[in-house]
Amino acid sequence: MLKRLPRVVRERQMLDAAVQVFSRRGFHAASMDEIAEVAGISKPMVYAYLGTKEELFLACLRREATRLMEAVAAGVRPTARPDEQLWNGLRAFFAFVGAHRDGWRVLYRQARSEPHFAGELAGMRARIVEVVAALLEGACAQAEAAMPARPDDFLAMAYAYVGAAESLADWLADHEEEDPEHTATRMMNFVWVGADALLQGRVWRAQAE
Amino acid sequence: MLKRLPRVVRERQMLDAAVQVFSRRGFHAASMDEIAEVAGISKPMVYAYLGTKEELFLACLRREATRLMEAVAAGVRPTARPDEQLWNGLRAFFAFVGAHRDGWRVLYRQARSEPHFAGELAGMRARIVEVVAALLEGACAQAEAAMPARPDDFLAMAYAYVGAAESLADWLADHEEEDPEHTATRMMNFVWVGADALLQGRVWRAQAE
């Protein structure tokens, strides 16, 4: 009755279904039966191709994380000025989240809370944080700044930035009507200008290239 | 053998145990049996006093959230300048998180991912965000600033701040050695000064009163 499809196609369908169901129900409340049903396949196939529930979840996590990283990397031009790099990175980031809201929810809301996956996710997050920290440090060196230069400070600062971005991404994921570009602008002002300057009416604007 | 204790005492013990276990295992992986065991009581007592697992979790959530709110409210003096209010609020906030790391983990990591509790938590979060937004708006009005004054902007800005604070709080919860006061300073600089100014060596400092 149903067509027999090659393995890669089925795996794609299963991962799509899994992301959707995990996103809607959460890791534990999601059942393998429902995932199989949404994927339009029977349960043993899921086990045959993607392994246990944990392995399946990890596969989702890795796929979405990889896509996200690639999207951001593709947006950034490493030769640009620091604020341009940041701007392009943020644009790519929020555009991705806006386009893959399910994926985002799986990645962050679910993975963080399950102690078993927290490690995996923390690793990915740590890589991002380190990239941001390096970017900060580079910008600082370039500006010959007198800012307190203990490595831990850059790291903690980067943590705060990443957290702020995640929070806005969550807001974006829950508000269909919000424009990713607009969210990126908010974030940019937030990061680059600071509240004091904002209150004095200074804002950051994208410059025509 | 074991002493018979009045209801309020037992409830306190149960909630303490529940927060600890939920924090360590996550909502689903936590079993009522383990919570009962940690509380030093048998399972039916938990059901008799605090109800089902969901109700128990909600009770934890509400208790911890209330404590957090009260701690912050107690730290803030409403007559102070906006940046002082912010500073005092942040100090109280990070001090609380540092002192109740388990509670923090229950509150945020767990509650956010379970769709069933996300609503409850989103409500609390929204209240905090609104307070922050109002604070921003007040500061803006006081400074007679020319900043874009659409109400949504304040709200989104507040979301970003809250997200950044949460992220630093997470970092704090996982790093025993980190000093809450220090974290608060990081956050303050982050919010008030902004990256651009930071890179020029400007920092925010607490002033002697």
Add this chain to the structure above:
DNA sequence: GCGTAACCTTACGCACGAGTAGGTAGGGTG
């Protein structure tokens, strides 16, 4: 001292869902 209400227990029912055993069908290759 005696009832009664609050405290507390052991020991179970029962549903749900992860993971599997074992078997069927299609389609490429000799």
Add this chain to the structure above:
DNA sequence: CACCCTACCTACTCGTGCGTAAGGTTACGC
């Protein structure tokens, strides 16, 4: 056509953990 490998299914087992029934024990009022 016979072979076999891959795709695919139905129909189970079995552990785990929520929630409860039914009964025991201490304190306290009268």
